[in-house]
Structure formats: structure tokens, C-alpha cells
Amino acid sequence: MKKIVLKKFLTGLMAAVAIVAALGVQAAEPFKVGFVYVGPIGDHGWSYQHDQGRLALEKHFGDKVKTTYVENVPEGADAERVIRNLAKTGHDLIFTTSFGFMNPTLKVAKRFPKVTFEHATGYKLSKNVGTYISNTYEGRYIAGFTAAKMTKSNKIGFIASFPIPEVIRDINAVQLALNKYNPDAELKIIWVNSWFDPGKEADAANAMMDQGVDIILQHTDSPAAMQAADRRGAFAVGQASDMSKFGKKAHIFSVVDNWSPFYIKRVQQVMDGTWKSEDHWGGMAEEEIVIPEFSDSIPADIVAEAQALIAQIKAGTLHPFAGPIKNKAGELIVAEGEILPHADLAGINWFVEGVPSEIPK
Structure with missing residues (x-):
């Protein structure tokens, strides 16, 4: 009888241990x-x-x-x-x-x-x-400022992926910087309808340089445009990650997503x-958009001014979408003293004054 009781006890004990072990694993x-x-x-x-x-x-x-x-x-x-x-x-x-x-x-x-x-x-x-x-538009604004100051041909290239709000925001931010710092500069846009297609991106970069573009920006994901610019003596800004190793001569900085x-x-x-x-x-204030370093190819006074703009963006005293802002038709969309709110930026489907092309359908 004692053996039976002991056996039941041991069986129950083993079952309990198994349950505890299972719970421990869980x-x-x-x-x-x-x-x-x-x-x-x-x-x-x-x-x-x-x-x-x-x-x-x-x-x-x-x-x-x-x-x-x-x-x-x-x-x-x-x-x-x-x-x-x-x-x-x-x-x-x-x-x-x-x-x-x-x-x-x-x-x-x-x-x-x-x-x-x-x-x-x-x-x-x-x-x-x-x-x-x-x-990202904060980094694009700095890219637009730098391009406005550095261009010799007054032709800036932008390789665009798809006509979604994120890309439209960034094109607008570049154009707003050009409007302020070099109104004579012209933005040339090529849509490649892809996020990652090195062949198309390289072709777009080369087509732009054939038209006299000397600084290339991009909202696509490969370093192909940077490499093309490096081969042909143009400058370029990296997208999303640090692309400096892909264009030692071309790379002026990268807008990095952290x-x-x-x-x-x-x-x-x-x-x-x-x-x-x-x-x-x-954005920059949260260290989620960063520019790790500026190339030595950028004149020191331009670097200093760019860093001052970054400091203002971080402090909230500068916003790329602060008014007055007009659309392509010349209509006032953002009044002076106002800032385009996030809700509008999230669904933006219009170009600012100065962008030379229409949004593809």
C-alpha cells in the first residue's frame, strides 16, 4: 500500500515539475x-x-x-x-x-x-x-540649401521614386530652399517608379548630367546615382544611409534615417x-534624421551656415514648411507666420511654386 502511495506521489511530483518547467520555458x-x-x-x-x-x-x-x-x-x-x-x-x-x-x-x-x-x-x-x-524633409531642406550655394550650372537633379506624399514633401523642401537661397537654380526631376533599381537610377543620373546637372539628390535606395556622379565629376547627396564610400569625390553628405x-x-x-x-x-531634434558629416569639398562658410540651419531646425526656430508658401499656380497655401501642419504634410499632393514639373498621375 505504501509503495502504491509513494508511486502516486512521485508521479504527481514529476507532473508538477514538468508543469513548472513548462511554465518556466514559457x-x-x-x-x-x-x-x-x-x-x-x-x-x-x-x-x-x-x-x-x-x-x-x-x-x-x-x-x-x-x-x-x-x-x-x-x-x-x-x-x-x-x-x-x-x-x-x-x-x-x-x-x-x-x-x-x-x-x-x-x-x-x-x-x-x-x-x-x-x-x-x-x-x-x-x-x-x-x-x-x-x-526627411528637414534633411532635404539642408540638401537644397547646399545645392543652391554650390551649383555652378544652376541645375539640380532629383531622382524620384513614386508620387506619394513622402516624396512630394521632400521635392517641395528642396525647391523651397532653392527659392530662398538661389532663385536662379532649376530643379530637374526624373521619376523612376521604383524604390530600388540601380540600373534605372544610374540612367536617370546620367540623363541629368547630360543636361548639365552638377548636383544630384535622390529619393531612391541604391547608391547607383552616387556612383554615376562620382564617375563624371558631379556632386551628390546620399539617401537614407551614409553613402560616402560609394562616391569619395561626389559625396557631399548623406541624409541618414536613424x-x-x-x-x-x-x-x-x-x-x-x-x-x-x-x-x-x-526628425533632427530627436536624432532620427542626421547628417553625420560634411565633405571637405563643401566650402567652410557653406558648412557653417548649413550647421546653423540644422541647429535652428533642432531648436524649432526654423521649419522648412513655414509660410508664406505658394503652390505652382501661385495661390497662397501657407500664410506668413503659419506652419503647414503634420496632417497636411502627411497627405500633401501639390507642388510648391517653382517646381518645374507636374505630379504624375
């Missing part, structure tokens, strides 16, 4: 974070820089966090499938990092209300979906239960 499960990229992490631009933010997460949180990424995801039905798969496989927080992922993110979020989502460059929120964007602070903050908030759906804009 408690030790890392917080899972997923990332969806529109391009390859080796684009040396947009997706590369988001992935640097992912790596910063891993370094900051250690084994408390496990990250996953999917690269080269087309905007559309494939995006919805990828996002849904991440939600189904236990990811607690999912960052979707391109404008065309907006509606797929919202559709998946509705089906997975316990998962938190953050969508980059979009404008639609829901209970478990937040949006975030960097104030996603690490935001990613670390939002992951911590979800882990703490303090996350709330919001529309986040981060």
Missing part, C-alpha cells in the same frame, strides 16, 4: 518582433537602414527579444500574405516599412487584434496600428503595456 520566451522590407537589406539605403534599427534592437535587448525580417516584399497582395504569416507565427509586434504596405497592414491587424503593428510613412491608424515617419531610437522605444512600450496607437514624426 516565461522565458523572447518578445518576437517582425520587420517587412520593400527592398533588400543590402540596398545601402532605406531597407538597409531599417535593418540597422533591427540590429540595434537585438543589441539593446539581448535575449529578451527575437527579431525576424522578410526582405524584397512587393507592395500589394504579397505584402498582406507576409504580414499575416508573421502575425500567425507568434510575433508580438510587426513593423511594416513602406507606404504601399499601409492597407495590407490594416487588413491583417483587424484579424489579429492582440498583435501590435507599426506602419512606416502611412497615415491610417487603428486600435492596434500606429504610424511613424522621419522628417530608426534605432524609435524602434527601441516602441518595443519597450509594447513590452511594458504602455504602447498607444499614435502618428509619430521624428
Whole structure:
């Protein structure tokens, strides 16, 4: 009888130990974070820089966090499938990092209300979906100022990806700087209808230089334009990440997206239960847009003035979209003393006075 009781006791004890062990394993499960990229992490631009933010997460949180990424995801039905798969496989927080992922993110979020989502460059929120964007227009304004001061031909090139608000904002910021600092400068725009296509980007850069452009800006993700400028003796500004190594002679500076602070903050908030759906804009003041260094090829007085403008942007005393601002038709859109609000910047679909082309349909 004692043996039977002892056997039952040991069996129960082993079961209890197994349960405790299982609970221990469950408690030790890392917080899972997923990332969806529109391009390859080796684009040396947009997706590369988001992935640097992912790596910063891993370094900051250690084994408390496990990250996953999917690269080269087309905007559309494939995006919805990828996002849904991440939600189904236990990811607690999912960052979707391109404008065309907006509606797929919202559709998946509705089906997975316990998962938190953050969508980059979009404008639609829901209970478990937040949006975030960097104030790239601040860096573009500095690029426009520098180009206005340095150009010899008065022809500035801008390689544009798609006619979405983010790109339109940045073109406008460049033109506003040209209007103020060199009204004789002309902005030439080529739309390549791609985020990452080195061939198209190089062709666009060469076509611009054939037309006399001597400084090239871009809102595309490869360093191909920088490399083309370097081969032909023009100057260029890097996009999203530091592109200095791709054009030692051409590179004057890069407008760098620093996603690490935001990613670390939002992951911590979800882990703490303090996350709330919001529309986040981060710029130079938050160190989310940075210009790591200026090339020695820029005259010292221009560098000093550019740094002064950056300091003013950080302090809030200078805003690229402060009035008066007119549209292409000459209509006053932003009065003097006013600033175009984020809500309007988020959906901007008009060019400022001076932009030579129309927005493609």
C-alpha cells in the first residue's frame, strides 16, 4: 500500500515539475518582433537602414527579444500574405516599412487584434496600428540649401521614386530652399517608379548630367546615382544611409534615417503595456534624421551656415514648411507666420511654386 502511495506521489511530483518547467520555458520566451522590407537589406539605403534599427534592437535587448525580417516584399497582395504569416507565427509586434504596405497592414491587424503593428510613412491608424515617419524633409531642406550655394550650372537633379506624399514633401523642401537661397537654380526631376533599381537610377543620373546637372539628390535606395556622379565629376547627396564610400569625390553628405531610437522605444512600450496607437514624426531634434558629416569639398562658410540651419531646425526656430508658401499656380497655401501642419504634410499632393514639373498621375 505504501509503495502504491509513494508511486502516486512521485508521479504527481514529476507532473508538477514538468508543469513548472513548462511554465518556466514559457516565461522565458523572447518578445518576437517582425520587420517587412520593400527592398533588400543590402540596398545601402532605406531597407538597409531599417535593418540597422533591427540590429540595434537585438543589441539593446539581448535575449529578451527575437527579431525576424522578410526582405524584397512587393507592395500589394504579397505584402498582406507576409504580414499575416508573421502575425500567425507568434510575433508580438510587426513593423511594416513602406507606404504601399499601409492597407495590407490594416487588413491583417483587424484579424489579429492582440498583435501590435507599426506602419512606416502611412497615415491610417487603428486600435492596434500606429504610424511613424522621419522628417526627411528637414534633411532635404539642408540638401537644397547646399545645392543652391554650390551649383555652378544652376541645375539640380532629383531622382524620384513614386508620387506619394513622402516624396512630394521632400521635392517641395528642396525647391523651397532653392527659392530662398538661389532663385536662379532649376530643379530637374526624373521619376523612376521604383524604390530600388540601380540600373534605372544610374540612367536617370546620367540623363541629368547630360543636361548639365552638377548636383544630384535622390529619393531612391541604391547608391547607383552616387556612383554615376562620382564617375563624371558631379556632386551628390546620399539617401537614407551614409553613402560616402560609394562616391569619395561626389559625396557631399548623406541624409541618414536613424530608426534605432524609435524602434527601441516602441518595443519597450509594447513590452511594458504602455504602447498607444499614435502618428509619430521624428526628425533632427530627436536624432532620427542626421547628417553625420560634411565633405571637405563643401566650402567652410557653406558648412557653417548649413550647421546653423540644422541647429535652428533642432531648436524649432526654423521649419522648412513655414509660410508664406505658394503652390505652382501661385495661390497662397501657407500664410506668413503659419506652419503647414503634420496632417497636411502627411497627405500633401501639390507642388510648391517653382517646381518645374507636374505630379504624375
